[in-house]
Amino acid sequence: MSTFEDKVNGRGLFIDDVRLPDMQYVAFFRSEYARARVKHVKADFTSRDLQGIAAAAGEGSESDVRTPFREPILAGDVVSYVGQPIAAVVGRTKYEAEDKLSEVEVDYEPLEPLVDPEGAINSEPILPDAESNIIAENYLGKDFNVDASVVVEERLYIPRILTNPIETRGLVAHYDGNNLTVWISTQSVYSIKEAFSRSLSLDPDKIRVIQVDTGGAFGLKGGFYPEYAVVALISMRTGKPMKWIESRSEHIVASRPGRGAIGKIKLYADTRGKVLGLKGDIIVDAGAYDTGMGSFAASYIAYQLSGPYAIDRQYIHAVSVATNKAPLGPYRGAGRPEAAYFMERMMDQLAKRLAIDPIDVRLRNLSSSSFVSPTGLKIDPARPFFERALREMEYERYRGMKPGVSFFVLVPAASGGEGCKITVRDGLVHVWLGGSTHGQRHDLLVSKIVSSELGVDRGSIVYELSDSGELSKGIGAWGSRTAIVGGNAVIQACRKLKDEIVKEKGGYSPSMLTDLNKSVEVFADFRGSLNSFGANLATVQINELSQVDVLDVVCYYDVGRAINESVVREQIEGGTIQGIGQVLSEKLAYGKDGQVLTSSISDAGVLRSTDFRGRITVKIAEFPSDLPHGAKGVGESPTIGVPPAIVSAIENVSGVKILNTPIDPLSLTRRENE
Amino acid sequence: MELKFTLNGEKRQIDVEPRKLLIDVLRDDFGLTSVHSGCDTAMCGACTVLVDGKPVKSCNLLAMQVQDSEVQTLEGLSNEHRMKILKKSFLKNHGLQCGFCTSGMLISSFYLLKKGRESDDDEIREAIEGNICRCTGYVSIVKSIREADDILNKTSLEELEMKGEGR
Ligand code: FES
Ligand code: FES
Numbered sequence: 001m002s003t004f005e006d007k008v009n010g011r012g013l014f015i016d017d018v019r020l021p022d023m024q025y026v027a028f029f030r031s032e033y034a035r036a037r038v039k040h041v042k043a044d045f046t047s048r049d050l051q052g053i054a055a056a057a058g059e060g061s062e063s064d065v066r067t068p069f070r071e072p073i074l075a076g077d078v079v080s081y082v083g084q085p086i087a088a089v090v091g092r093t094k095y096e097a098e099d100k101l102s103e104v105e106v107d108y109e110p111l112e113p114l115v116d117p118e119g120a121i122n123s124e125p126i127l128p129d130a131e132s133n134i135i136a137e138n139y140l141g142k143d144f145n146v147d148a149s150v151v152v153e154e155r156l157y158i159p160r161i162l163t164n165p166i167e168t169r170g171l172v173a174h175y176d177g178n179n180l181t182v183w184i185s186t187q188s189v190y191s192i193k194e195a196f197s198r199s200l201s202l203d204p205d206k207i208r209v210i211q212v213d214t215g216g217a218f219g220l221k222g223g224f225y226p227e228y229a230v231v232a233l234i235s236m237r238t239g240k241p242m243k244w245i246e247s248r249s250e251h252i253v254a255s256r257p258g259r260g261a262i263g264k265i266k267l268y269a270d271t272r273g274k275v276l277g278l279k280g281d282i283i284v285d286a287g288a289y290d291t292g293m294g295s296f297a298a299s300y301i302a303y304q305l306s307g308p309y310a311i312d313r314q315y316i317h318a319v320s321v322a323t324n325k326a327p328l329g330p331y332r333g334a335g336r337p338e339a340a341y342f343m344e345r346m347m348d349q350l351a352k353r354l355a356i357d358p359i360d361v362r363l364r365n366l367s368s369s370s371f372v373s374p375t376g377l378k379i380d381p382a383r384p385f386f387e388r389a390l391r392e393m394e395y396e397r398y399r400g401m402k403p404g405v406s407f408f409v410l411v412p413a414a415s416g417g418e419g420c421k422i423t424v425r426d427g428l429v430h431v432w433l434g435g436s437t438h439g440q441r442h443d444l445l446v447s448k449i450v451s452s453e454l455g456v457d458r459g460s461i462v463y464e465l466s467d468s469g470e471l472s473k474g475i476g477a478w479g480s481r482t483a484i485v486g487g488n489a490v491i492q493a494c495r496k497l498k499d500e501i502v503k504e505k506g507g508y509s510p511s512m513l514t515d516l517n518k519s520v521e522v523f524a525d526f527r528g529s530l531n532s533f534g535a536n537l538a539t540v541q542i543n544e545l546s547q548v549d550v551l552d553v554v555c556y557y558d559v560g561r562a563i564n565e566s567v568v569r570e571q572i573e574g575g576t577i578q579g580i581g582q583v584l585s586e587k588l589a590y591g592k593d594g595q596v597l598t599s600s601i602s603d604a605g606v607l608r609s610t611d612f613r614g615r616i617t618v619k620i621a622e623f624p625s626d627l628p629h630g631a632k633g634v635g636e637s638p639t640i641g642v643p644p645a646i647v648s649a650i651e652n653v654s655g656v657k658i659l660n661t662p663i664d665p666l667s668l669t670r671r672e673n674e
Numbered sequence: 675m676e677l678k679f680t681l682n683g684e685k686r687q688i689d690v691e692p693r694k695l696l697i698d699v700l701r702d703d704f705g706l707t708s709v710h711s712g713c714d715t716a717m718c719g720a721c722t723v724l725v726d727g728k729p730v731k732s733c734n735l736l737a738m739q740v741q742d743s744e745v746q747t748l749e750g751l752s753n754e755h756r757m758k759i760l761k762k763s764f765l766k767n768h769g770l771q772c773g774f775c776t777s778g779m780l781i782s783s784f785y786l787l788k789k790g791r792e793s794d795d796d797e798i799r800e801a802i803e804g805n806i807c808r809c810t811g812y813v814s815i816v817k818s819i820r821e822a823d824d825i826l827n828k829t830s831l832e833e834l835e836m837k838g839e840g841r
Contacts, residue, residue, distance in 0.1 A: 008765055166720055166772070439809045
């Protein structure tokens, strides 16, 4: 891969930098309506020429996608969201492909779209073969009656948020008559390879997926999209390499946003703030088709709704609903931030109702022993961690500023394990990992582990971007999993290599290793779940114009063992800004007609350098896991913990109850004028 | 149409379609792939280059608009002492994660350091306001720029002049 030196010298190889001889450019004609019958299409490639279903891939795709909700690679008789690909055209240059779009003809018969997920639950199905708009529905826990002194009930909402990496989606596909080779910006070449195989009914042995420098992802690039299948199919038809690079405008309408969740939550408590029971409805706006995440998200939020708290009675209804919007995908945290936001907001509302310190309410509901929630969430002894967190975050010192505090548990997507291959060649140690870096410094993770396991100096360790033609089996980089299972896979590969050398040569030394030409591959399985606890504290100031200035964000996160402290810190800083963005401005807005109102990356609310000038204080807690390197994962902690802490601080300072993000400054003004 | 301009110090002449954007001429016709495209609304700054010494979003200009101008991309600034110090500082302070915004960030910060600054973080933040970074949260970028500036301020003007890069 290109190194960080290459990148500061402008010599990275990102997907738009990939050029092959005779390569052509694909452009998509997309639906202008949220819902319509398509009566006629005239274009180079339509659903009549290219048929297929885009397979589910990436985080949350474990669940089976049911037939009526699967997304066709090009829309057939109906379109179900603004931006849905209807046809594709090809040009020798990007400009020529775009010109050809103006020649595409589509006749629509517009239909009434369903935009509101709650309304869609009982409405006529938006998809012809579906019986209803319910993509998935589950009841978690067990129904209960409880004698409670107080019941607090609220409806909370987080709108859809775009992932918005600065590099959009893109790929180059080349079919040479026998094999399909794909270069792609991705979080996992394995999820992509499998999805290509399923979507195109191609033998997986004939597909090679190669990752190129990946310019951010945040959940977006673990998934598989209709456009990918179309680009590959066109290459198979024409025999020419095909490239598609998503424009930002396409990203806004047709990539998969995250969040989009409503929580109607009820807490039953005694007068001292002990929560006796939790009931709720989680409603996820899954968009028009199920991509895995759509059906997965609601239950996943419900499963971890109680977070670190020991709540004995729980009964949660989780429903994913189809609406006339782009399908839902994962966004940094993927269900975890939604759960923590709902729970932490409710803890604050309970505290207010009882006029008890919100910290006391939280502590009262933490257990000093392990706990398994009625939904199956396993929690380590939590109370000692959070008592310590308050000291570490210097809660008392900030008290006068009316800080907001949040407690949460990150359960990383560690299950399933990860693959690693090491090849020693010409004195260099090349390492491939199953999860694909998209900015998290996997290179430093790898070089630290390999140098300490094998004793070779870091200069001779080469971290390679993923390539399914090198390492045969892997999973992917999402759900805060790489440091945990990726790190473990690197350790297992190093040990296997060492063992083999000892067996062959009767001993081991680093120079023996670098004199060899040798390769090992492992898949290090991992079952079970881990807890990374975390706490945040935030302070804000609200000016005369009701604008919120975030002053301080303090993070106290358990990372197990930090493999590289500065990398951990930078992951936290980056995620913190995304968390602040969620509270202050980030939102993908839709009109009643299902049109996308958000028009640009600025409009989507992504923060700029001047939007937050406050201070981020990072304190790393190290309670090692049982894995050889003790890691636990941290990538998503800030997007989980920061939003509820900031919203809580805004509520404390303004006195205005806040249930939804992003906050509406006007609502803060209204209160002041009262 | 014929476009004549100076690109990274060399006089260039090329036939371009009048509608072609500067970013595409730089990337496609001259292979200058440090220039990245991150949006289509001139809002992300990934495509920033210097035109006659000033930072400009190359996605927001027709190539023909740089007729007779001087254009510099990251590739063309690699021998500048200030740029070398900036790059080192970005590497040391992890001023990049995915690296996609980096060329644009470097160009905007190079311009800031070249024109001189009061050395407070607010001014740094304002200088890179047009460059969106989704990965770092800007903290490490601001630190990288500040540290590069501190180093440059310690390097005396004479030294710069000896290197032939004095103002
Ligand atoms: S690509 Fe030019 S500003 Fe975004
Ligand atoms: S480092 Fe990824 S966008 Fe800045």
